[in-house]
Amino acid sequence: MTETLAHQWGESPYGGLNREWEPEWFLTDDQRAIQEQLIEVCERVIRPQAIIGDRTGAYPQANIEALAELGILGAVVPKKYGGRGENHVGILMLTETLARYGCPSTAVIYMMHMVALAGLVFRAPGNAHIEDLISRIDSDCLVGTASYTDPETGGHFWYPKTSGATRVEEGWHVRKKAAWTTSCGYATWYLTQTTSPDFTGDYSDLAVFLLYPDEVDAKKDQWDALGMHANHSGPVEINAVIPADRIVGWPGDGAASNDEAIDPLAFVQYAGAYNGLAMAALDVGKQHATQRSHAQYGRTIADYATTQDTFGSCLTDVLASRLYAYSFAQELDRRTDNGSWEMYEADPDARPRASMTQWSLPAKVLAAKAAWETSDKMLQVCGGRGYGKGLEVERILRDGKAGWIMAPSNEVTRILVGKWALFGADAVDWWNQHVDEPTLNNELSKLDNEQKNALIARLQSETEETTDA
Numbered sequence: 001m002t003e004t005l006a007h008q009w010g011e012s013p014y015g016g017l018n019r020e021w022e023p024e025w026f027l028t029d030d031q032r033a034i035q036e037q038l039i040e041v042c043e044r045v046i047r048p049q050a051i052i053g054d055r056t057g058a059y060p061q062a063n064i065e066a067l068a069e070l071g072i073l074g075a076v077v078p079k080k081y082g083g084r085g086e087n088h089v090g091i092l093m094l095t096e097t098l099a100r101y102g103c104p105s106t107a108v109i110y111m112m113h114m115v116a117l118a119g120l121v122f123r124a125p126g127n128a129h130i131e132d133l134i135s136r137i138d139s140d141c142l143v144g145t146a147s148y149t150d151p152e153t154g155g156h157f158w159y160p161k162t163s164g165a166t167r168v169e170e171g172w173h174v175r176k177k178a179a180w181t182t183s184c185g186y187a188t189w190y191l192t193q194t195t196s197p198d199f200t201g202d203y204s205d206l207a208v209f210l211l212y213p214d215e216v217d218a219k220k221d222q223w224d225a226l227g228m229h230a231n232h233s234g235p236v237e238i239n240a241v242i243p244a245d246r247i248v249g250w251p252g253d254g255a256a257s258n259d260e261a262i263d264p265l266a267f268v269q270y271a272g273a274y275n276g277l278a279m280a281a282l283d284v285g286k287q288h289a290t291q292r293s294h295a296q297y298g299r300t301i302a303d304y305a306t307t308q309d310t311f312g313s314c315l316t317d318v319l320a321s322r323l324y325a326y327s328f329a330q331e332l333d334r335r336t337d338n339g340s341w342e343m344y345e346a347d348p349d350a351r352p353r354a355s356m357t358q359w360s361l362p363a364k365v366l367a368a369k370a371a372w373e374t375s376d377k378m379l380q381v382c383g384g385r386g387y388g389k390g391l392e393v394e395r396i397l398r399d400g401k402a403g404w405i406m407a408p409s410n411e412v413t414r415i416l417v418g419k420w421a422l423f424g425a426d427a428v429d430w431w432n433q434h435v436d437e438p439t440l441n442n443e444l445s446k447l448d449n450e451q452k453n454a455l456i457a458r459l460q461s462e463t464e465e466t467t468d469a
């Protein structure tokens with residue numbers, strides 16, 4: 001492949017940062033080729049739709065169709081089902097490219113779709129219904145989504161409190177409330193997580209189900225937010241009886257699904273979407289700063305040392321975040337025989353992806369931080385023109401804020417990392433099951449005898465109630 005300093009953008013070279021800043025050494029020739037094609041589709045279809053979607057809130061169906069035509073809507077689907085069998089580095093690059101050259105709203109749609117698709121791929125073998133669905137993702141343009149976040153537990157999306165599933169004659173009765181679901185009302189299939197049909201109070205006992213639009217009460221067109229206008233992350237309610245083969249995996253398999261499919265893909269793609277968005281902000285900043293000149297000095301904004309410092313500082317942070325993400329994705333590929341999903345057929349308990357969890361969390365923190373800080377700095381570099389809508393950097397800034405907030409938020413993720421680093425993996429306590437004994441004993445020591453006796457009586461009656469039940 002001929003190396004040029006800039007990707008082609010229509011008739012001209014791309015006006016943003018040059019390719020010399022691309023960590024292309026992580027990519028195979030095949031991945032570089034599909035990236036070129038995706039950039040061409042971004043220029044022709046996806047970027048124009050990004051502007052329309054932001055202005056009108058229209059769901060970017062044309063973008064989804066373009067991704068399916070390119071054969072990357074089913075990127076994670078193994079080749080034996082007709083997919084690209086793309087590895088983690090490839091998925092990262094595709095999401096990053098889409099956010100940078102195309103549309104961040106579409107990148108988040110792509111992310112939630114791919115995350116859900118990985119959940120299906122993880123347990124597809126032996127389930128003819130799922131095998132058929134995943135083999136038609138590109139040919140039938142089947143965009144899906146992950147309906148996980150519970151309204152009562154917020155960004156702790158792995159903790160579905162207001163949900164449940166029971167066995168019924170026809171299959172499963174699934175009940176779920178999801179506060180946010182990207183592609184709400186537009187997805188052609190939904191992956192959702194509830195407590196298991198065997199649930200007895202342990203919130204790590206989860207199950208995953210596949211549903212179709214007529215089984216889902218998607219609150220379509222209720223999405224009204226600061227940014228990401230086109231991605232329609234509205235609420236969803238489910239109260240449906242579905243056939244037996246629509247459980248993905250088996251009762252109690254939900255935590256494994258999170259560890260091996262949902263989380264690894266989510267963190268790879270968080271990094272892709274928000275590093276790409278940060279690069280998009282730098283691209284706009286460069287184009288404007290090098291073109292806008294001040295007549296009194298005959299110099300451009302880019303000539304100011306403060307601008308150069310801002311660019312150097314932002315680019316350094318974004319490159320660090322990108323290299324972190326590519327390196328983490330590359331190691332995922334190494335541990336999974338280049339992104340294979342086959343090991344789970346022979347050994348359903350295999351956990352090669354989960355063995356990287358502590359490395360996945362910082363990838364999201366770094367990318368969301370880079371996106372927010374870089375888009376803020378680039379808007380400042382562009383001045384009043386950046387504040388206006390014409391340059392697109394204000395849209396990038398509004399879209400970028402979602403990264404910090406999306407689950408787990410950067411605050412929650414940093415707490416998870418910090419706890420893990422200080423006290424070990426068990427201390428993370430995903431489902432709030434470990435008793436904090438120092439706190440408990442400290443609070444008990446504040447009680448007088450009367451209060452202690454009242455507490456003993458209350459605990460006794462509670463234990464009797466649960467024993468009777």
Ligand SMILES: Cc1cc2nc3c(=O)[nH]c(=O)nc-3n(C[C@H](O)[C@H](O)[C@H](O)COP(=O)(O)OP(=O)(O)OC[C@H]3O[C@@H](n4cnc5c(N)ncnc54)[C@H](O)[C@@H]3O)c2cc1C
Nearest residue numbers: 112146147148149154155180181182233402406407409411
């Ligand atoms: C654009 C967009 C798309 C989305 N798409 C989907 C989707 O497709 N599927 C899906 O399931 N969800 C989706 N979500 C939901 C998202 O991932 C989060 O779960 C959701 O935004 C959390 O919102 P909340 O108001 O419940 O936040 P909360 O969880 O209530 O958090 C509020 C604040 O409290 C802080 N906080 C929370 N817990 C702690 C703690 N333990 N310690 C310290 N601080 C804490 C948070 O950092 C935050 O600042 C989407 C969200 C957005 C914005």
